[in-house]
Amino acid sequence: MTAPARTRTSADLIRAEEPVLAHNYHPLPVVVARAQGTWVEDVEGRRYLDMLAGYSALNFGHRHPALVEAAHQQLDRLTLTSRAFHHDRLAEFAQRLAALTGLDMVLPMNTGAEAVESGIKVARKWAYEVKGVPADRATIVVAAENFHGRTTTIVSFSTDETARAGFGPFTPGFRIVPYNDLAALEAAVDETTAAVLIEPIQGEAGVVIPDDGYLAGVRELTRRRGCLFIADEIQSGLGRTGRTLAVEHEGVVPDMLLLGKALGGGIVPVSAVVARRDVLGVLGPGSHGSTFGGNPLAAAVGTAVVALLETGEFQARAATLGGVLRDGLDGLVGRGVVGFRARGLWAGVDVDPAVGTGREIGERLLAEGVLVKDTHGSTIRLAPPLTITEEELGTALRALGKVLGG
Incomplete structure (x- = not known):
């Protein structure tokens, strides 16, 4: 009898990339396998709250039902003609x-x-x-x-x-x-x-x-x-x-x-x-x-x-929950955050360099089940899907407070 194939772990898959992928990215050590809404799941089944949303490409969350349905319907009909035809x-x-x-x-x-x-x-x-x-x-x-x-x-x-x-x-x-x-x-x-x-x-x-x-x-x-x-x-x-x-x-x-x-x-x-x-x-x-x-x-x-x-629904959500995000970040100023800039559901958060670099903060948040991306120095960006709930936003802010030690 043939032995069942061993499930490859995140570490296995990360090692497999090393010799064959150009090193033009330095991703966090997580291997995403599934996603829905504001959450992603890695190959071991661990869940993470996505606070990056594909650099805003996932404004409507992972696999929004209306968008998936539109794609499915079109896949069954026609995918490409080139502009040589209408x-x-x-x-x-x-x-x-x-x-x-x-x-x-x-x-x-x-x-x-x-x-x-x-x-x-x-x-x-x-x-x-x-x-x-x-x-x-x-x-x-x-x-x-x-x-x-x-x-x-x-x-x-x-x-x-x-x-x-x-x-x-x-x-x-x-x-x-x-x-x-x-x-x-x-x-x-x-x-x-x-x-x-x-x-x-x-x-x-x-x-x-x-x-x-x-x-x-x-x-x-x-x-x-x-x-x-x-x-x-x-x-x-x-x-x-x-x-x-x-x-x-x-x-x-x-x-x-x-x-x-x-x-x-x-x-x-x-x-x-x-x-x-x-x-x-x-x-x-x-x-x-x-x-x-x-x-x-x-x-x-x-x-x-x-x-x-x-419909205006997503713009309104971003405006309303943006206020929640600002209030939460205000509460972290002086507790590991030295300043931030926010508009809607988008924020650049400047972390005290003594607390860690942006990359280090991202790694600590990963361990808490929250995905973010650093940018220059000790700055991280928060840009969750616009489908995020107030409760989920609170989860992310509490995790940030925890890793900052504030």
Whole structure:
């Protein structure tokens, strides 16, 4: 009789990755096998409360029933045609996403980085064809400490040397100014400027929230100086901050939005450039494309995501529970937390370095059954699914207090 196969443990699986996976990540020592809602389970059956939500890709939790059902139904019908042909799911997705954002046209892509790259291309073409910038002289102004992805062009305007080192030569055409500094932005914009590209909240930098009036100031400046305002809402958008879009906190409508992560519902990669008609209208057949962008499965899931957001339920949950999160973090200031920044269900928490690095805090929370991700130094990010309950949020905050020793 053949002996039953031995169940592989987390340690086995982690060791198996070592020789065959590129070491471009340094994950916590947990091997997730199953998930539902706000909880994940490892291969040994231990459960963890997910306070990262796939960097906001899981805004609606793991395997949200409406999104899984949409995917299942589409899997039984049609998954890919390429854009060489029309398909029956794309028009509704584009129409509803445009209506949700208050803009006109949609360019569907796959990943967030693809949306950023596409937005850059569109802005440059707009600058040449509409604004009249001389050929190959268009510039784009960006903010220091940004995170827009890790493609070669995008790391060309990163200030994170870990992302840049060893990947040059870099793409020209970008000017970097301090974030949250309107005077520096004004000085950097000139007749060659195609666009200002910023995150309304800088997520990877530690959930850095600009001063009130900054986004409105960017909108006024770009309108006055005749360039585009591109808002990268790949992490901050789609309910995370208590509004559909983070720019809505200042009543701002940019010329172009970059969306991704949560748009795919944690099921498939879906991203989009959403813009005014006169901006995206510069694209013609052959000028840009994607084999998988806007595929039927992505469009079906994306439409289901938009349907969830159209109710306003998730935005309201993020706003209400965001108050609970802030109150809980307030109670930890001076007890291992030296400061924090929060908007909706999103927070960057600065831990006293004497208590531990962000990585060490993440490892301690893992032992308590809570998953988080560190960022620079002793800062951790909290970004749970918007489906989290007040009780679950309390569980995470108590665990944080425990590992901080406060």
